[in-house]
Amino acid sequence: MPKNPIRKPLVAANWKMNTERAEAAALAKNVVDSIGRQYKVDVVLCPPYIWLHDVGMIIRDSNISLGAQNMHWEDKGAFTGEISSIMLKSIGCKYVIIGHSERRQLFGETDENVNKKLKKALTVVLMPIICLGETLEERESNRTAEIVTNQFRSAFDGISDFGGITIAYEPVWAIGTGRNATPQQAQEVHKILRQMLQNKTAEYENIRILYGGSVKPDNAAELYKQDDIDGFLVGGASLKAGDFAAIVQAAMI
Ligand code: PEP
Numbered sequence: 001m002p003k004n005p006i007r008k009p010l011v012a013a014n015w016k017m018n019t020e021r022a023e024a025a026a027l028a029k030n031v032v033d034s035i036g037r038q039y040k041v042d043v044v045l046c047p048p049y050i051w052l053h054d055v056g057m058i059i060r061d062s063n064i065s066l067g068a069q070n071m072h073w074e075d076k077g078a079f080t081g082e083i084s085s086i087m088l089k090s091i092g093c094k095y096v097i098i099g100h101s102e103r104r105q106l107f108g109e110t111d112e113n114v115n116k117k118l119k120k121a122l123t124v125v126l127m128p129i130i131c132l133g134e135t136l137e138e139r140e141s142n143r144t145a146e147i148v149t150n151q152f153r154s155a156f157d158g159i160s161d162f163g164g165i166t167i168a169y170e171p172v173w174a175i176g177t178g179r180n181a182t183p184q185q186a187q188e189v190h191k192i193l194r195q196m197l198q199n200k201t202a203e204y205e206n207i208r209i210l211y212g213g214s215v216k217p218d219n220a221a222e223l224y225k226q227d228d229i230d231g232f233l234v235g236g237a238s239l240k241a242g243d244f245a246a247i248v249q250a251a252m253i
Pocket of ligand 1 (some may be wrong): 014016056100126170174175176177212213214215233234235237
């Protein structure tokens with residue numbers, strides 16, 4: 001089936017733990033100057049928590065939205081170092097990344113945590129970008145479909161209304177490695193995810209599935225041509241405004 005135009009493309013920048021204050025401001029300004037007025041692609045910047053306010057002020061009169069890289073599932077309390085969904089809402093976030101593989105692998109985030117965060121994000125009307133994907137070992141032992149299926153089931157356990165939800169397929173072996181999935185490899189998994197959505201909701205054609213993993217200006221267009229790739233979650237290349245803008249451009253075609 002060809003790409004369904006009902007899904008507006010979305011390209012999100014995950015700055016991870018990068019940028020000092022002045023760099024973050026300059027990067028946000030450059031992104032606004034290059035792609036802040038277009039309306040064909042939903043563009044989201046996810047800076048480190050500490051720059052959410054600064055970046056929010058810089059993008060506020062543009063078509064770019066603010067997102068966070070993580071959140072806690074509780075509203076408040078004795079959770080030193082954590083940030084709640086309510087805090088993110090009150091600083092102007094519209095989106096939140098949940099279950100990024102770095103959170104899962106480096107900080108012990110479980111499928112159960114992802115599900116709790118997702119449910120909380122929906123209750124405060126933050127739009128979650130739910131990340132999932134297999135490791136290299138899992139891919140090489142032909143377990144990709146099984147892994148993403150299990151991650152999908154756990155993440156969306158108890159969810160029937162998918163309004164506002166975005167999924168990001170991010171093969172762990174492609175994140176920050178310079179080795180992207182081929183368009184065919186990505187489409188294969190996106191199709192599985194679309195079918196899983198179809199089993200859950202009549203709205204499955206409306207839900208955006210992003211690809212993430214070493215997306216660059218020179219591979220974005222081929223990836224975006226795939227029927228079920230509705231945009232990108234971009235790490236490294238989002239730290240250069242020109243590269244990020246070129247990736248956004250690739251999702252307009
Ligand atoms: C990411 O952090 O989600 C990511 C995809 O990183 P990179 O683009 O650097 O692979």
